[in-house]
Amino acid sequence: MRINPRITALLLAFAISGITVAFLSFVSGTTLSMLFVSGVAGFFGAFFLILYAIEILVYREVTKMHETIQRLKLKDFSFPRKNIVSDPNPLKKLNQEIFVYVARKQQEIDELKKMEVFRREFLADVSHELKTPIFAAQGFIHTLLDGAMDDEKVRDKFLQKAAKSLDGLDALVKDLVALSQMETGEIRMRKDRVDLRLITLEVCEQLENKANQRNTVLKIKPDRMLHVWVKADPQRISQVMTNLIENAIKYGNDNGKVIVHFEEDKKHFLITVRDNGPGIPPEHLSRIFERFYRVDKSRSKEKGGTGLGLAIVKHIINAHGSKITVTSKIDKGTTFTFKLDKAD
Structure with a gap:
């Protein structure tokens, strides 16, 4: 037989009523009518009080706790805020505390698992990225040591290639150090009043040769906006614009366009860097700011770069209190967008 609150209350009410009648029967002068009334009153009073105590105060809350445990097993952590209220019932408080505690711990565990996967992927990527230039430089140098040094043309050619590989290694290490320092807060943004249009113009002039090699047109719009005064770290925001514009040139189409557009509102400037290149597949968009993530690994390797540029850009923009x-x-092309505070 399944025990439920009503059966439990019924049995206890019978027991209390029987004990009450039994004790009253020993009292002199007690009539059968009095015993009957006492028994009935004791039974119904005890039944409803016990039923309320068990079902309302205990059984329902224990059932809710069981449902909470089942939800936690299924990793369902949705808990309406209206349910988190101050309640004198200790079982309700216990239920809420268990749910909130387990939900937080499970989220921490999930985050740790993600970080573990990220750490493994990062170590694998770093090993691969470091290995490539080191092995290339090693190969060229060992070839020279094995006798190719006597041929002047071969020697110069191999030394140039070894130097290029080591330059790439140096750039990679510098980017890794910069990214690490940004994440740990060692590098702080030194915000100043800077003209972002002037910085962008200087970046475009520096990248003019690369743009000409691909017949890419660089434009800054709108023409009527002569100055874009923002609060930013001049060196870091220049790094952001260089990376975004250079990527647009590098991964865009030949005979393409790269447009930097500024839009002003009351408190901010909205900056967009747009190209009309081949675009990025939707499945890659959520990951392109990850370290070493490349949409087309073969093309990215050919075009150079450390694979850390966009990760650094994201950290710099975040450090300015914004989001890219x-x-x-x-x-159709790709558009990167972020905001910066206007300078007074």
Whole structure:
């Protein structure tokens, strides 16, 4: 037989009523009518009081605790805020505390698992990225040591290639150090009043040769906006613009366009860097700011770069109290967007 609150209350009410009648029967002068009334009153009073105590105060809350445990097993952590209220019932408080505690711990565990996967992927990526230039430089140098040094043309050619590999290694290490320092807070943004349009113009002039090699047109819009005064770290924001514009040139189409657009509102400037290149597939958009993530690994390797540029860009923009977003359409182009506070 399944025990439920009503059966439990019924049995206890019978027991209390029987004990009450039994004790009263020993009292002199007690009539059968009095015993009957006492028994009935004791039974119904005890039944409803016990039923309320068991079902309302205990059984329902224990059932809710069981449901909470089942939800936690299924990793369902949705808990309406209206349910988190001050309640005198200790079982309700216990239920809420268990749920909140377990939910937080499970989220911590999930985060640790993600970090573990990220750490393994990062170590694998770093090993691979460091190995490539080191092995290349090693190969060229050992070839020279094995006798190729006597041929002047071969020697110069191999030394140039070894130097290029080591330059790439140096750039990679510098980016890794910078990214690590940003994440740990060692590098702080030294914000100043800077003209972002002037910085962008200087970046475009520096990248003019690369743009010309691909017949890419660089434009800054709108023409009427002569100055874009923002609060930013001049060196770091220049790094952001260099990376975004250089990527747009590098991964865009030949005979393409790269447009930097400024839009002003009351408190901010909205900055967009847009190209009309091949675009980025939707499945890659959420990951392009990850370290060493490359949409097309073979093309990215050919075009150079450390694979850390966009990760550094994201950290710099975040350190300025903003957020960078990306939108892209296949064969239409890619747009990076972020905001910066206006300077007084």
